[in-house]
Amino acid sequence: MKNNNFFERVYAVVRKIPEGYVMSYGQVALILDMPRAAREVGWALSRVEDRDMVPWWRVVNNKGRVSIKGQYSAEEQRQLLLQEGIKVSKDFTFEIEKYRFNP
DNA sequence: AACATGACGGACA
């Protein structure tokens, strides 16, 4: 299956995350049969063009923390998660095990 | 081809 880009596969998985839940980059990578490619998932999400088509904000690191670098985007993600009922602290951390989506 | 980068994860102190 090499027709689809790595991006497309990542987006396909991310789009399945229901509102109010999150997945770690590692989880997404695992579903793509690339258990060690978590970093690439983050890389792919950072290049999402249709930001309204892919719920990129529902993907966080495995520690339960918003790991976007840019302060602006990080705060944006925090707000989006808050809107879905996920209580993200001001330091961008939250109880991931309480919201983790397990397919 | 080689080297650097990155929205990471896991192991360890």
Place this chain on the structure above:
DNA sequence: GTGTCCGCCATGT
């Protein structure tokens, strides 16, 4: 819980 290190792997230069 926090910080540092090292391993992964697609891309970009």
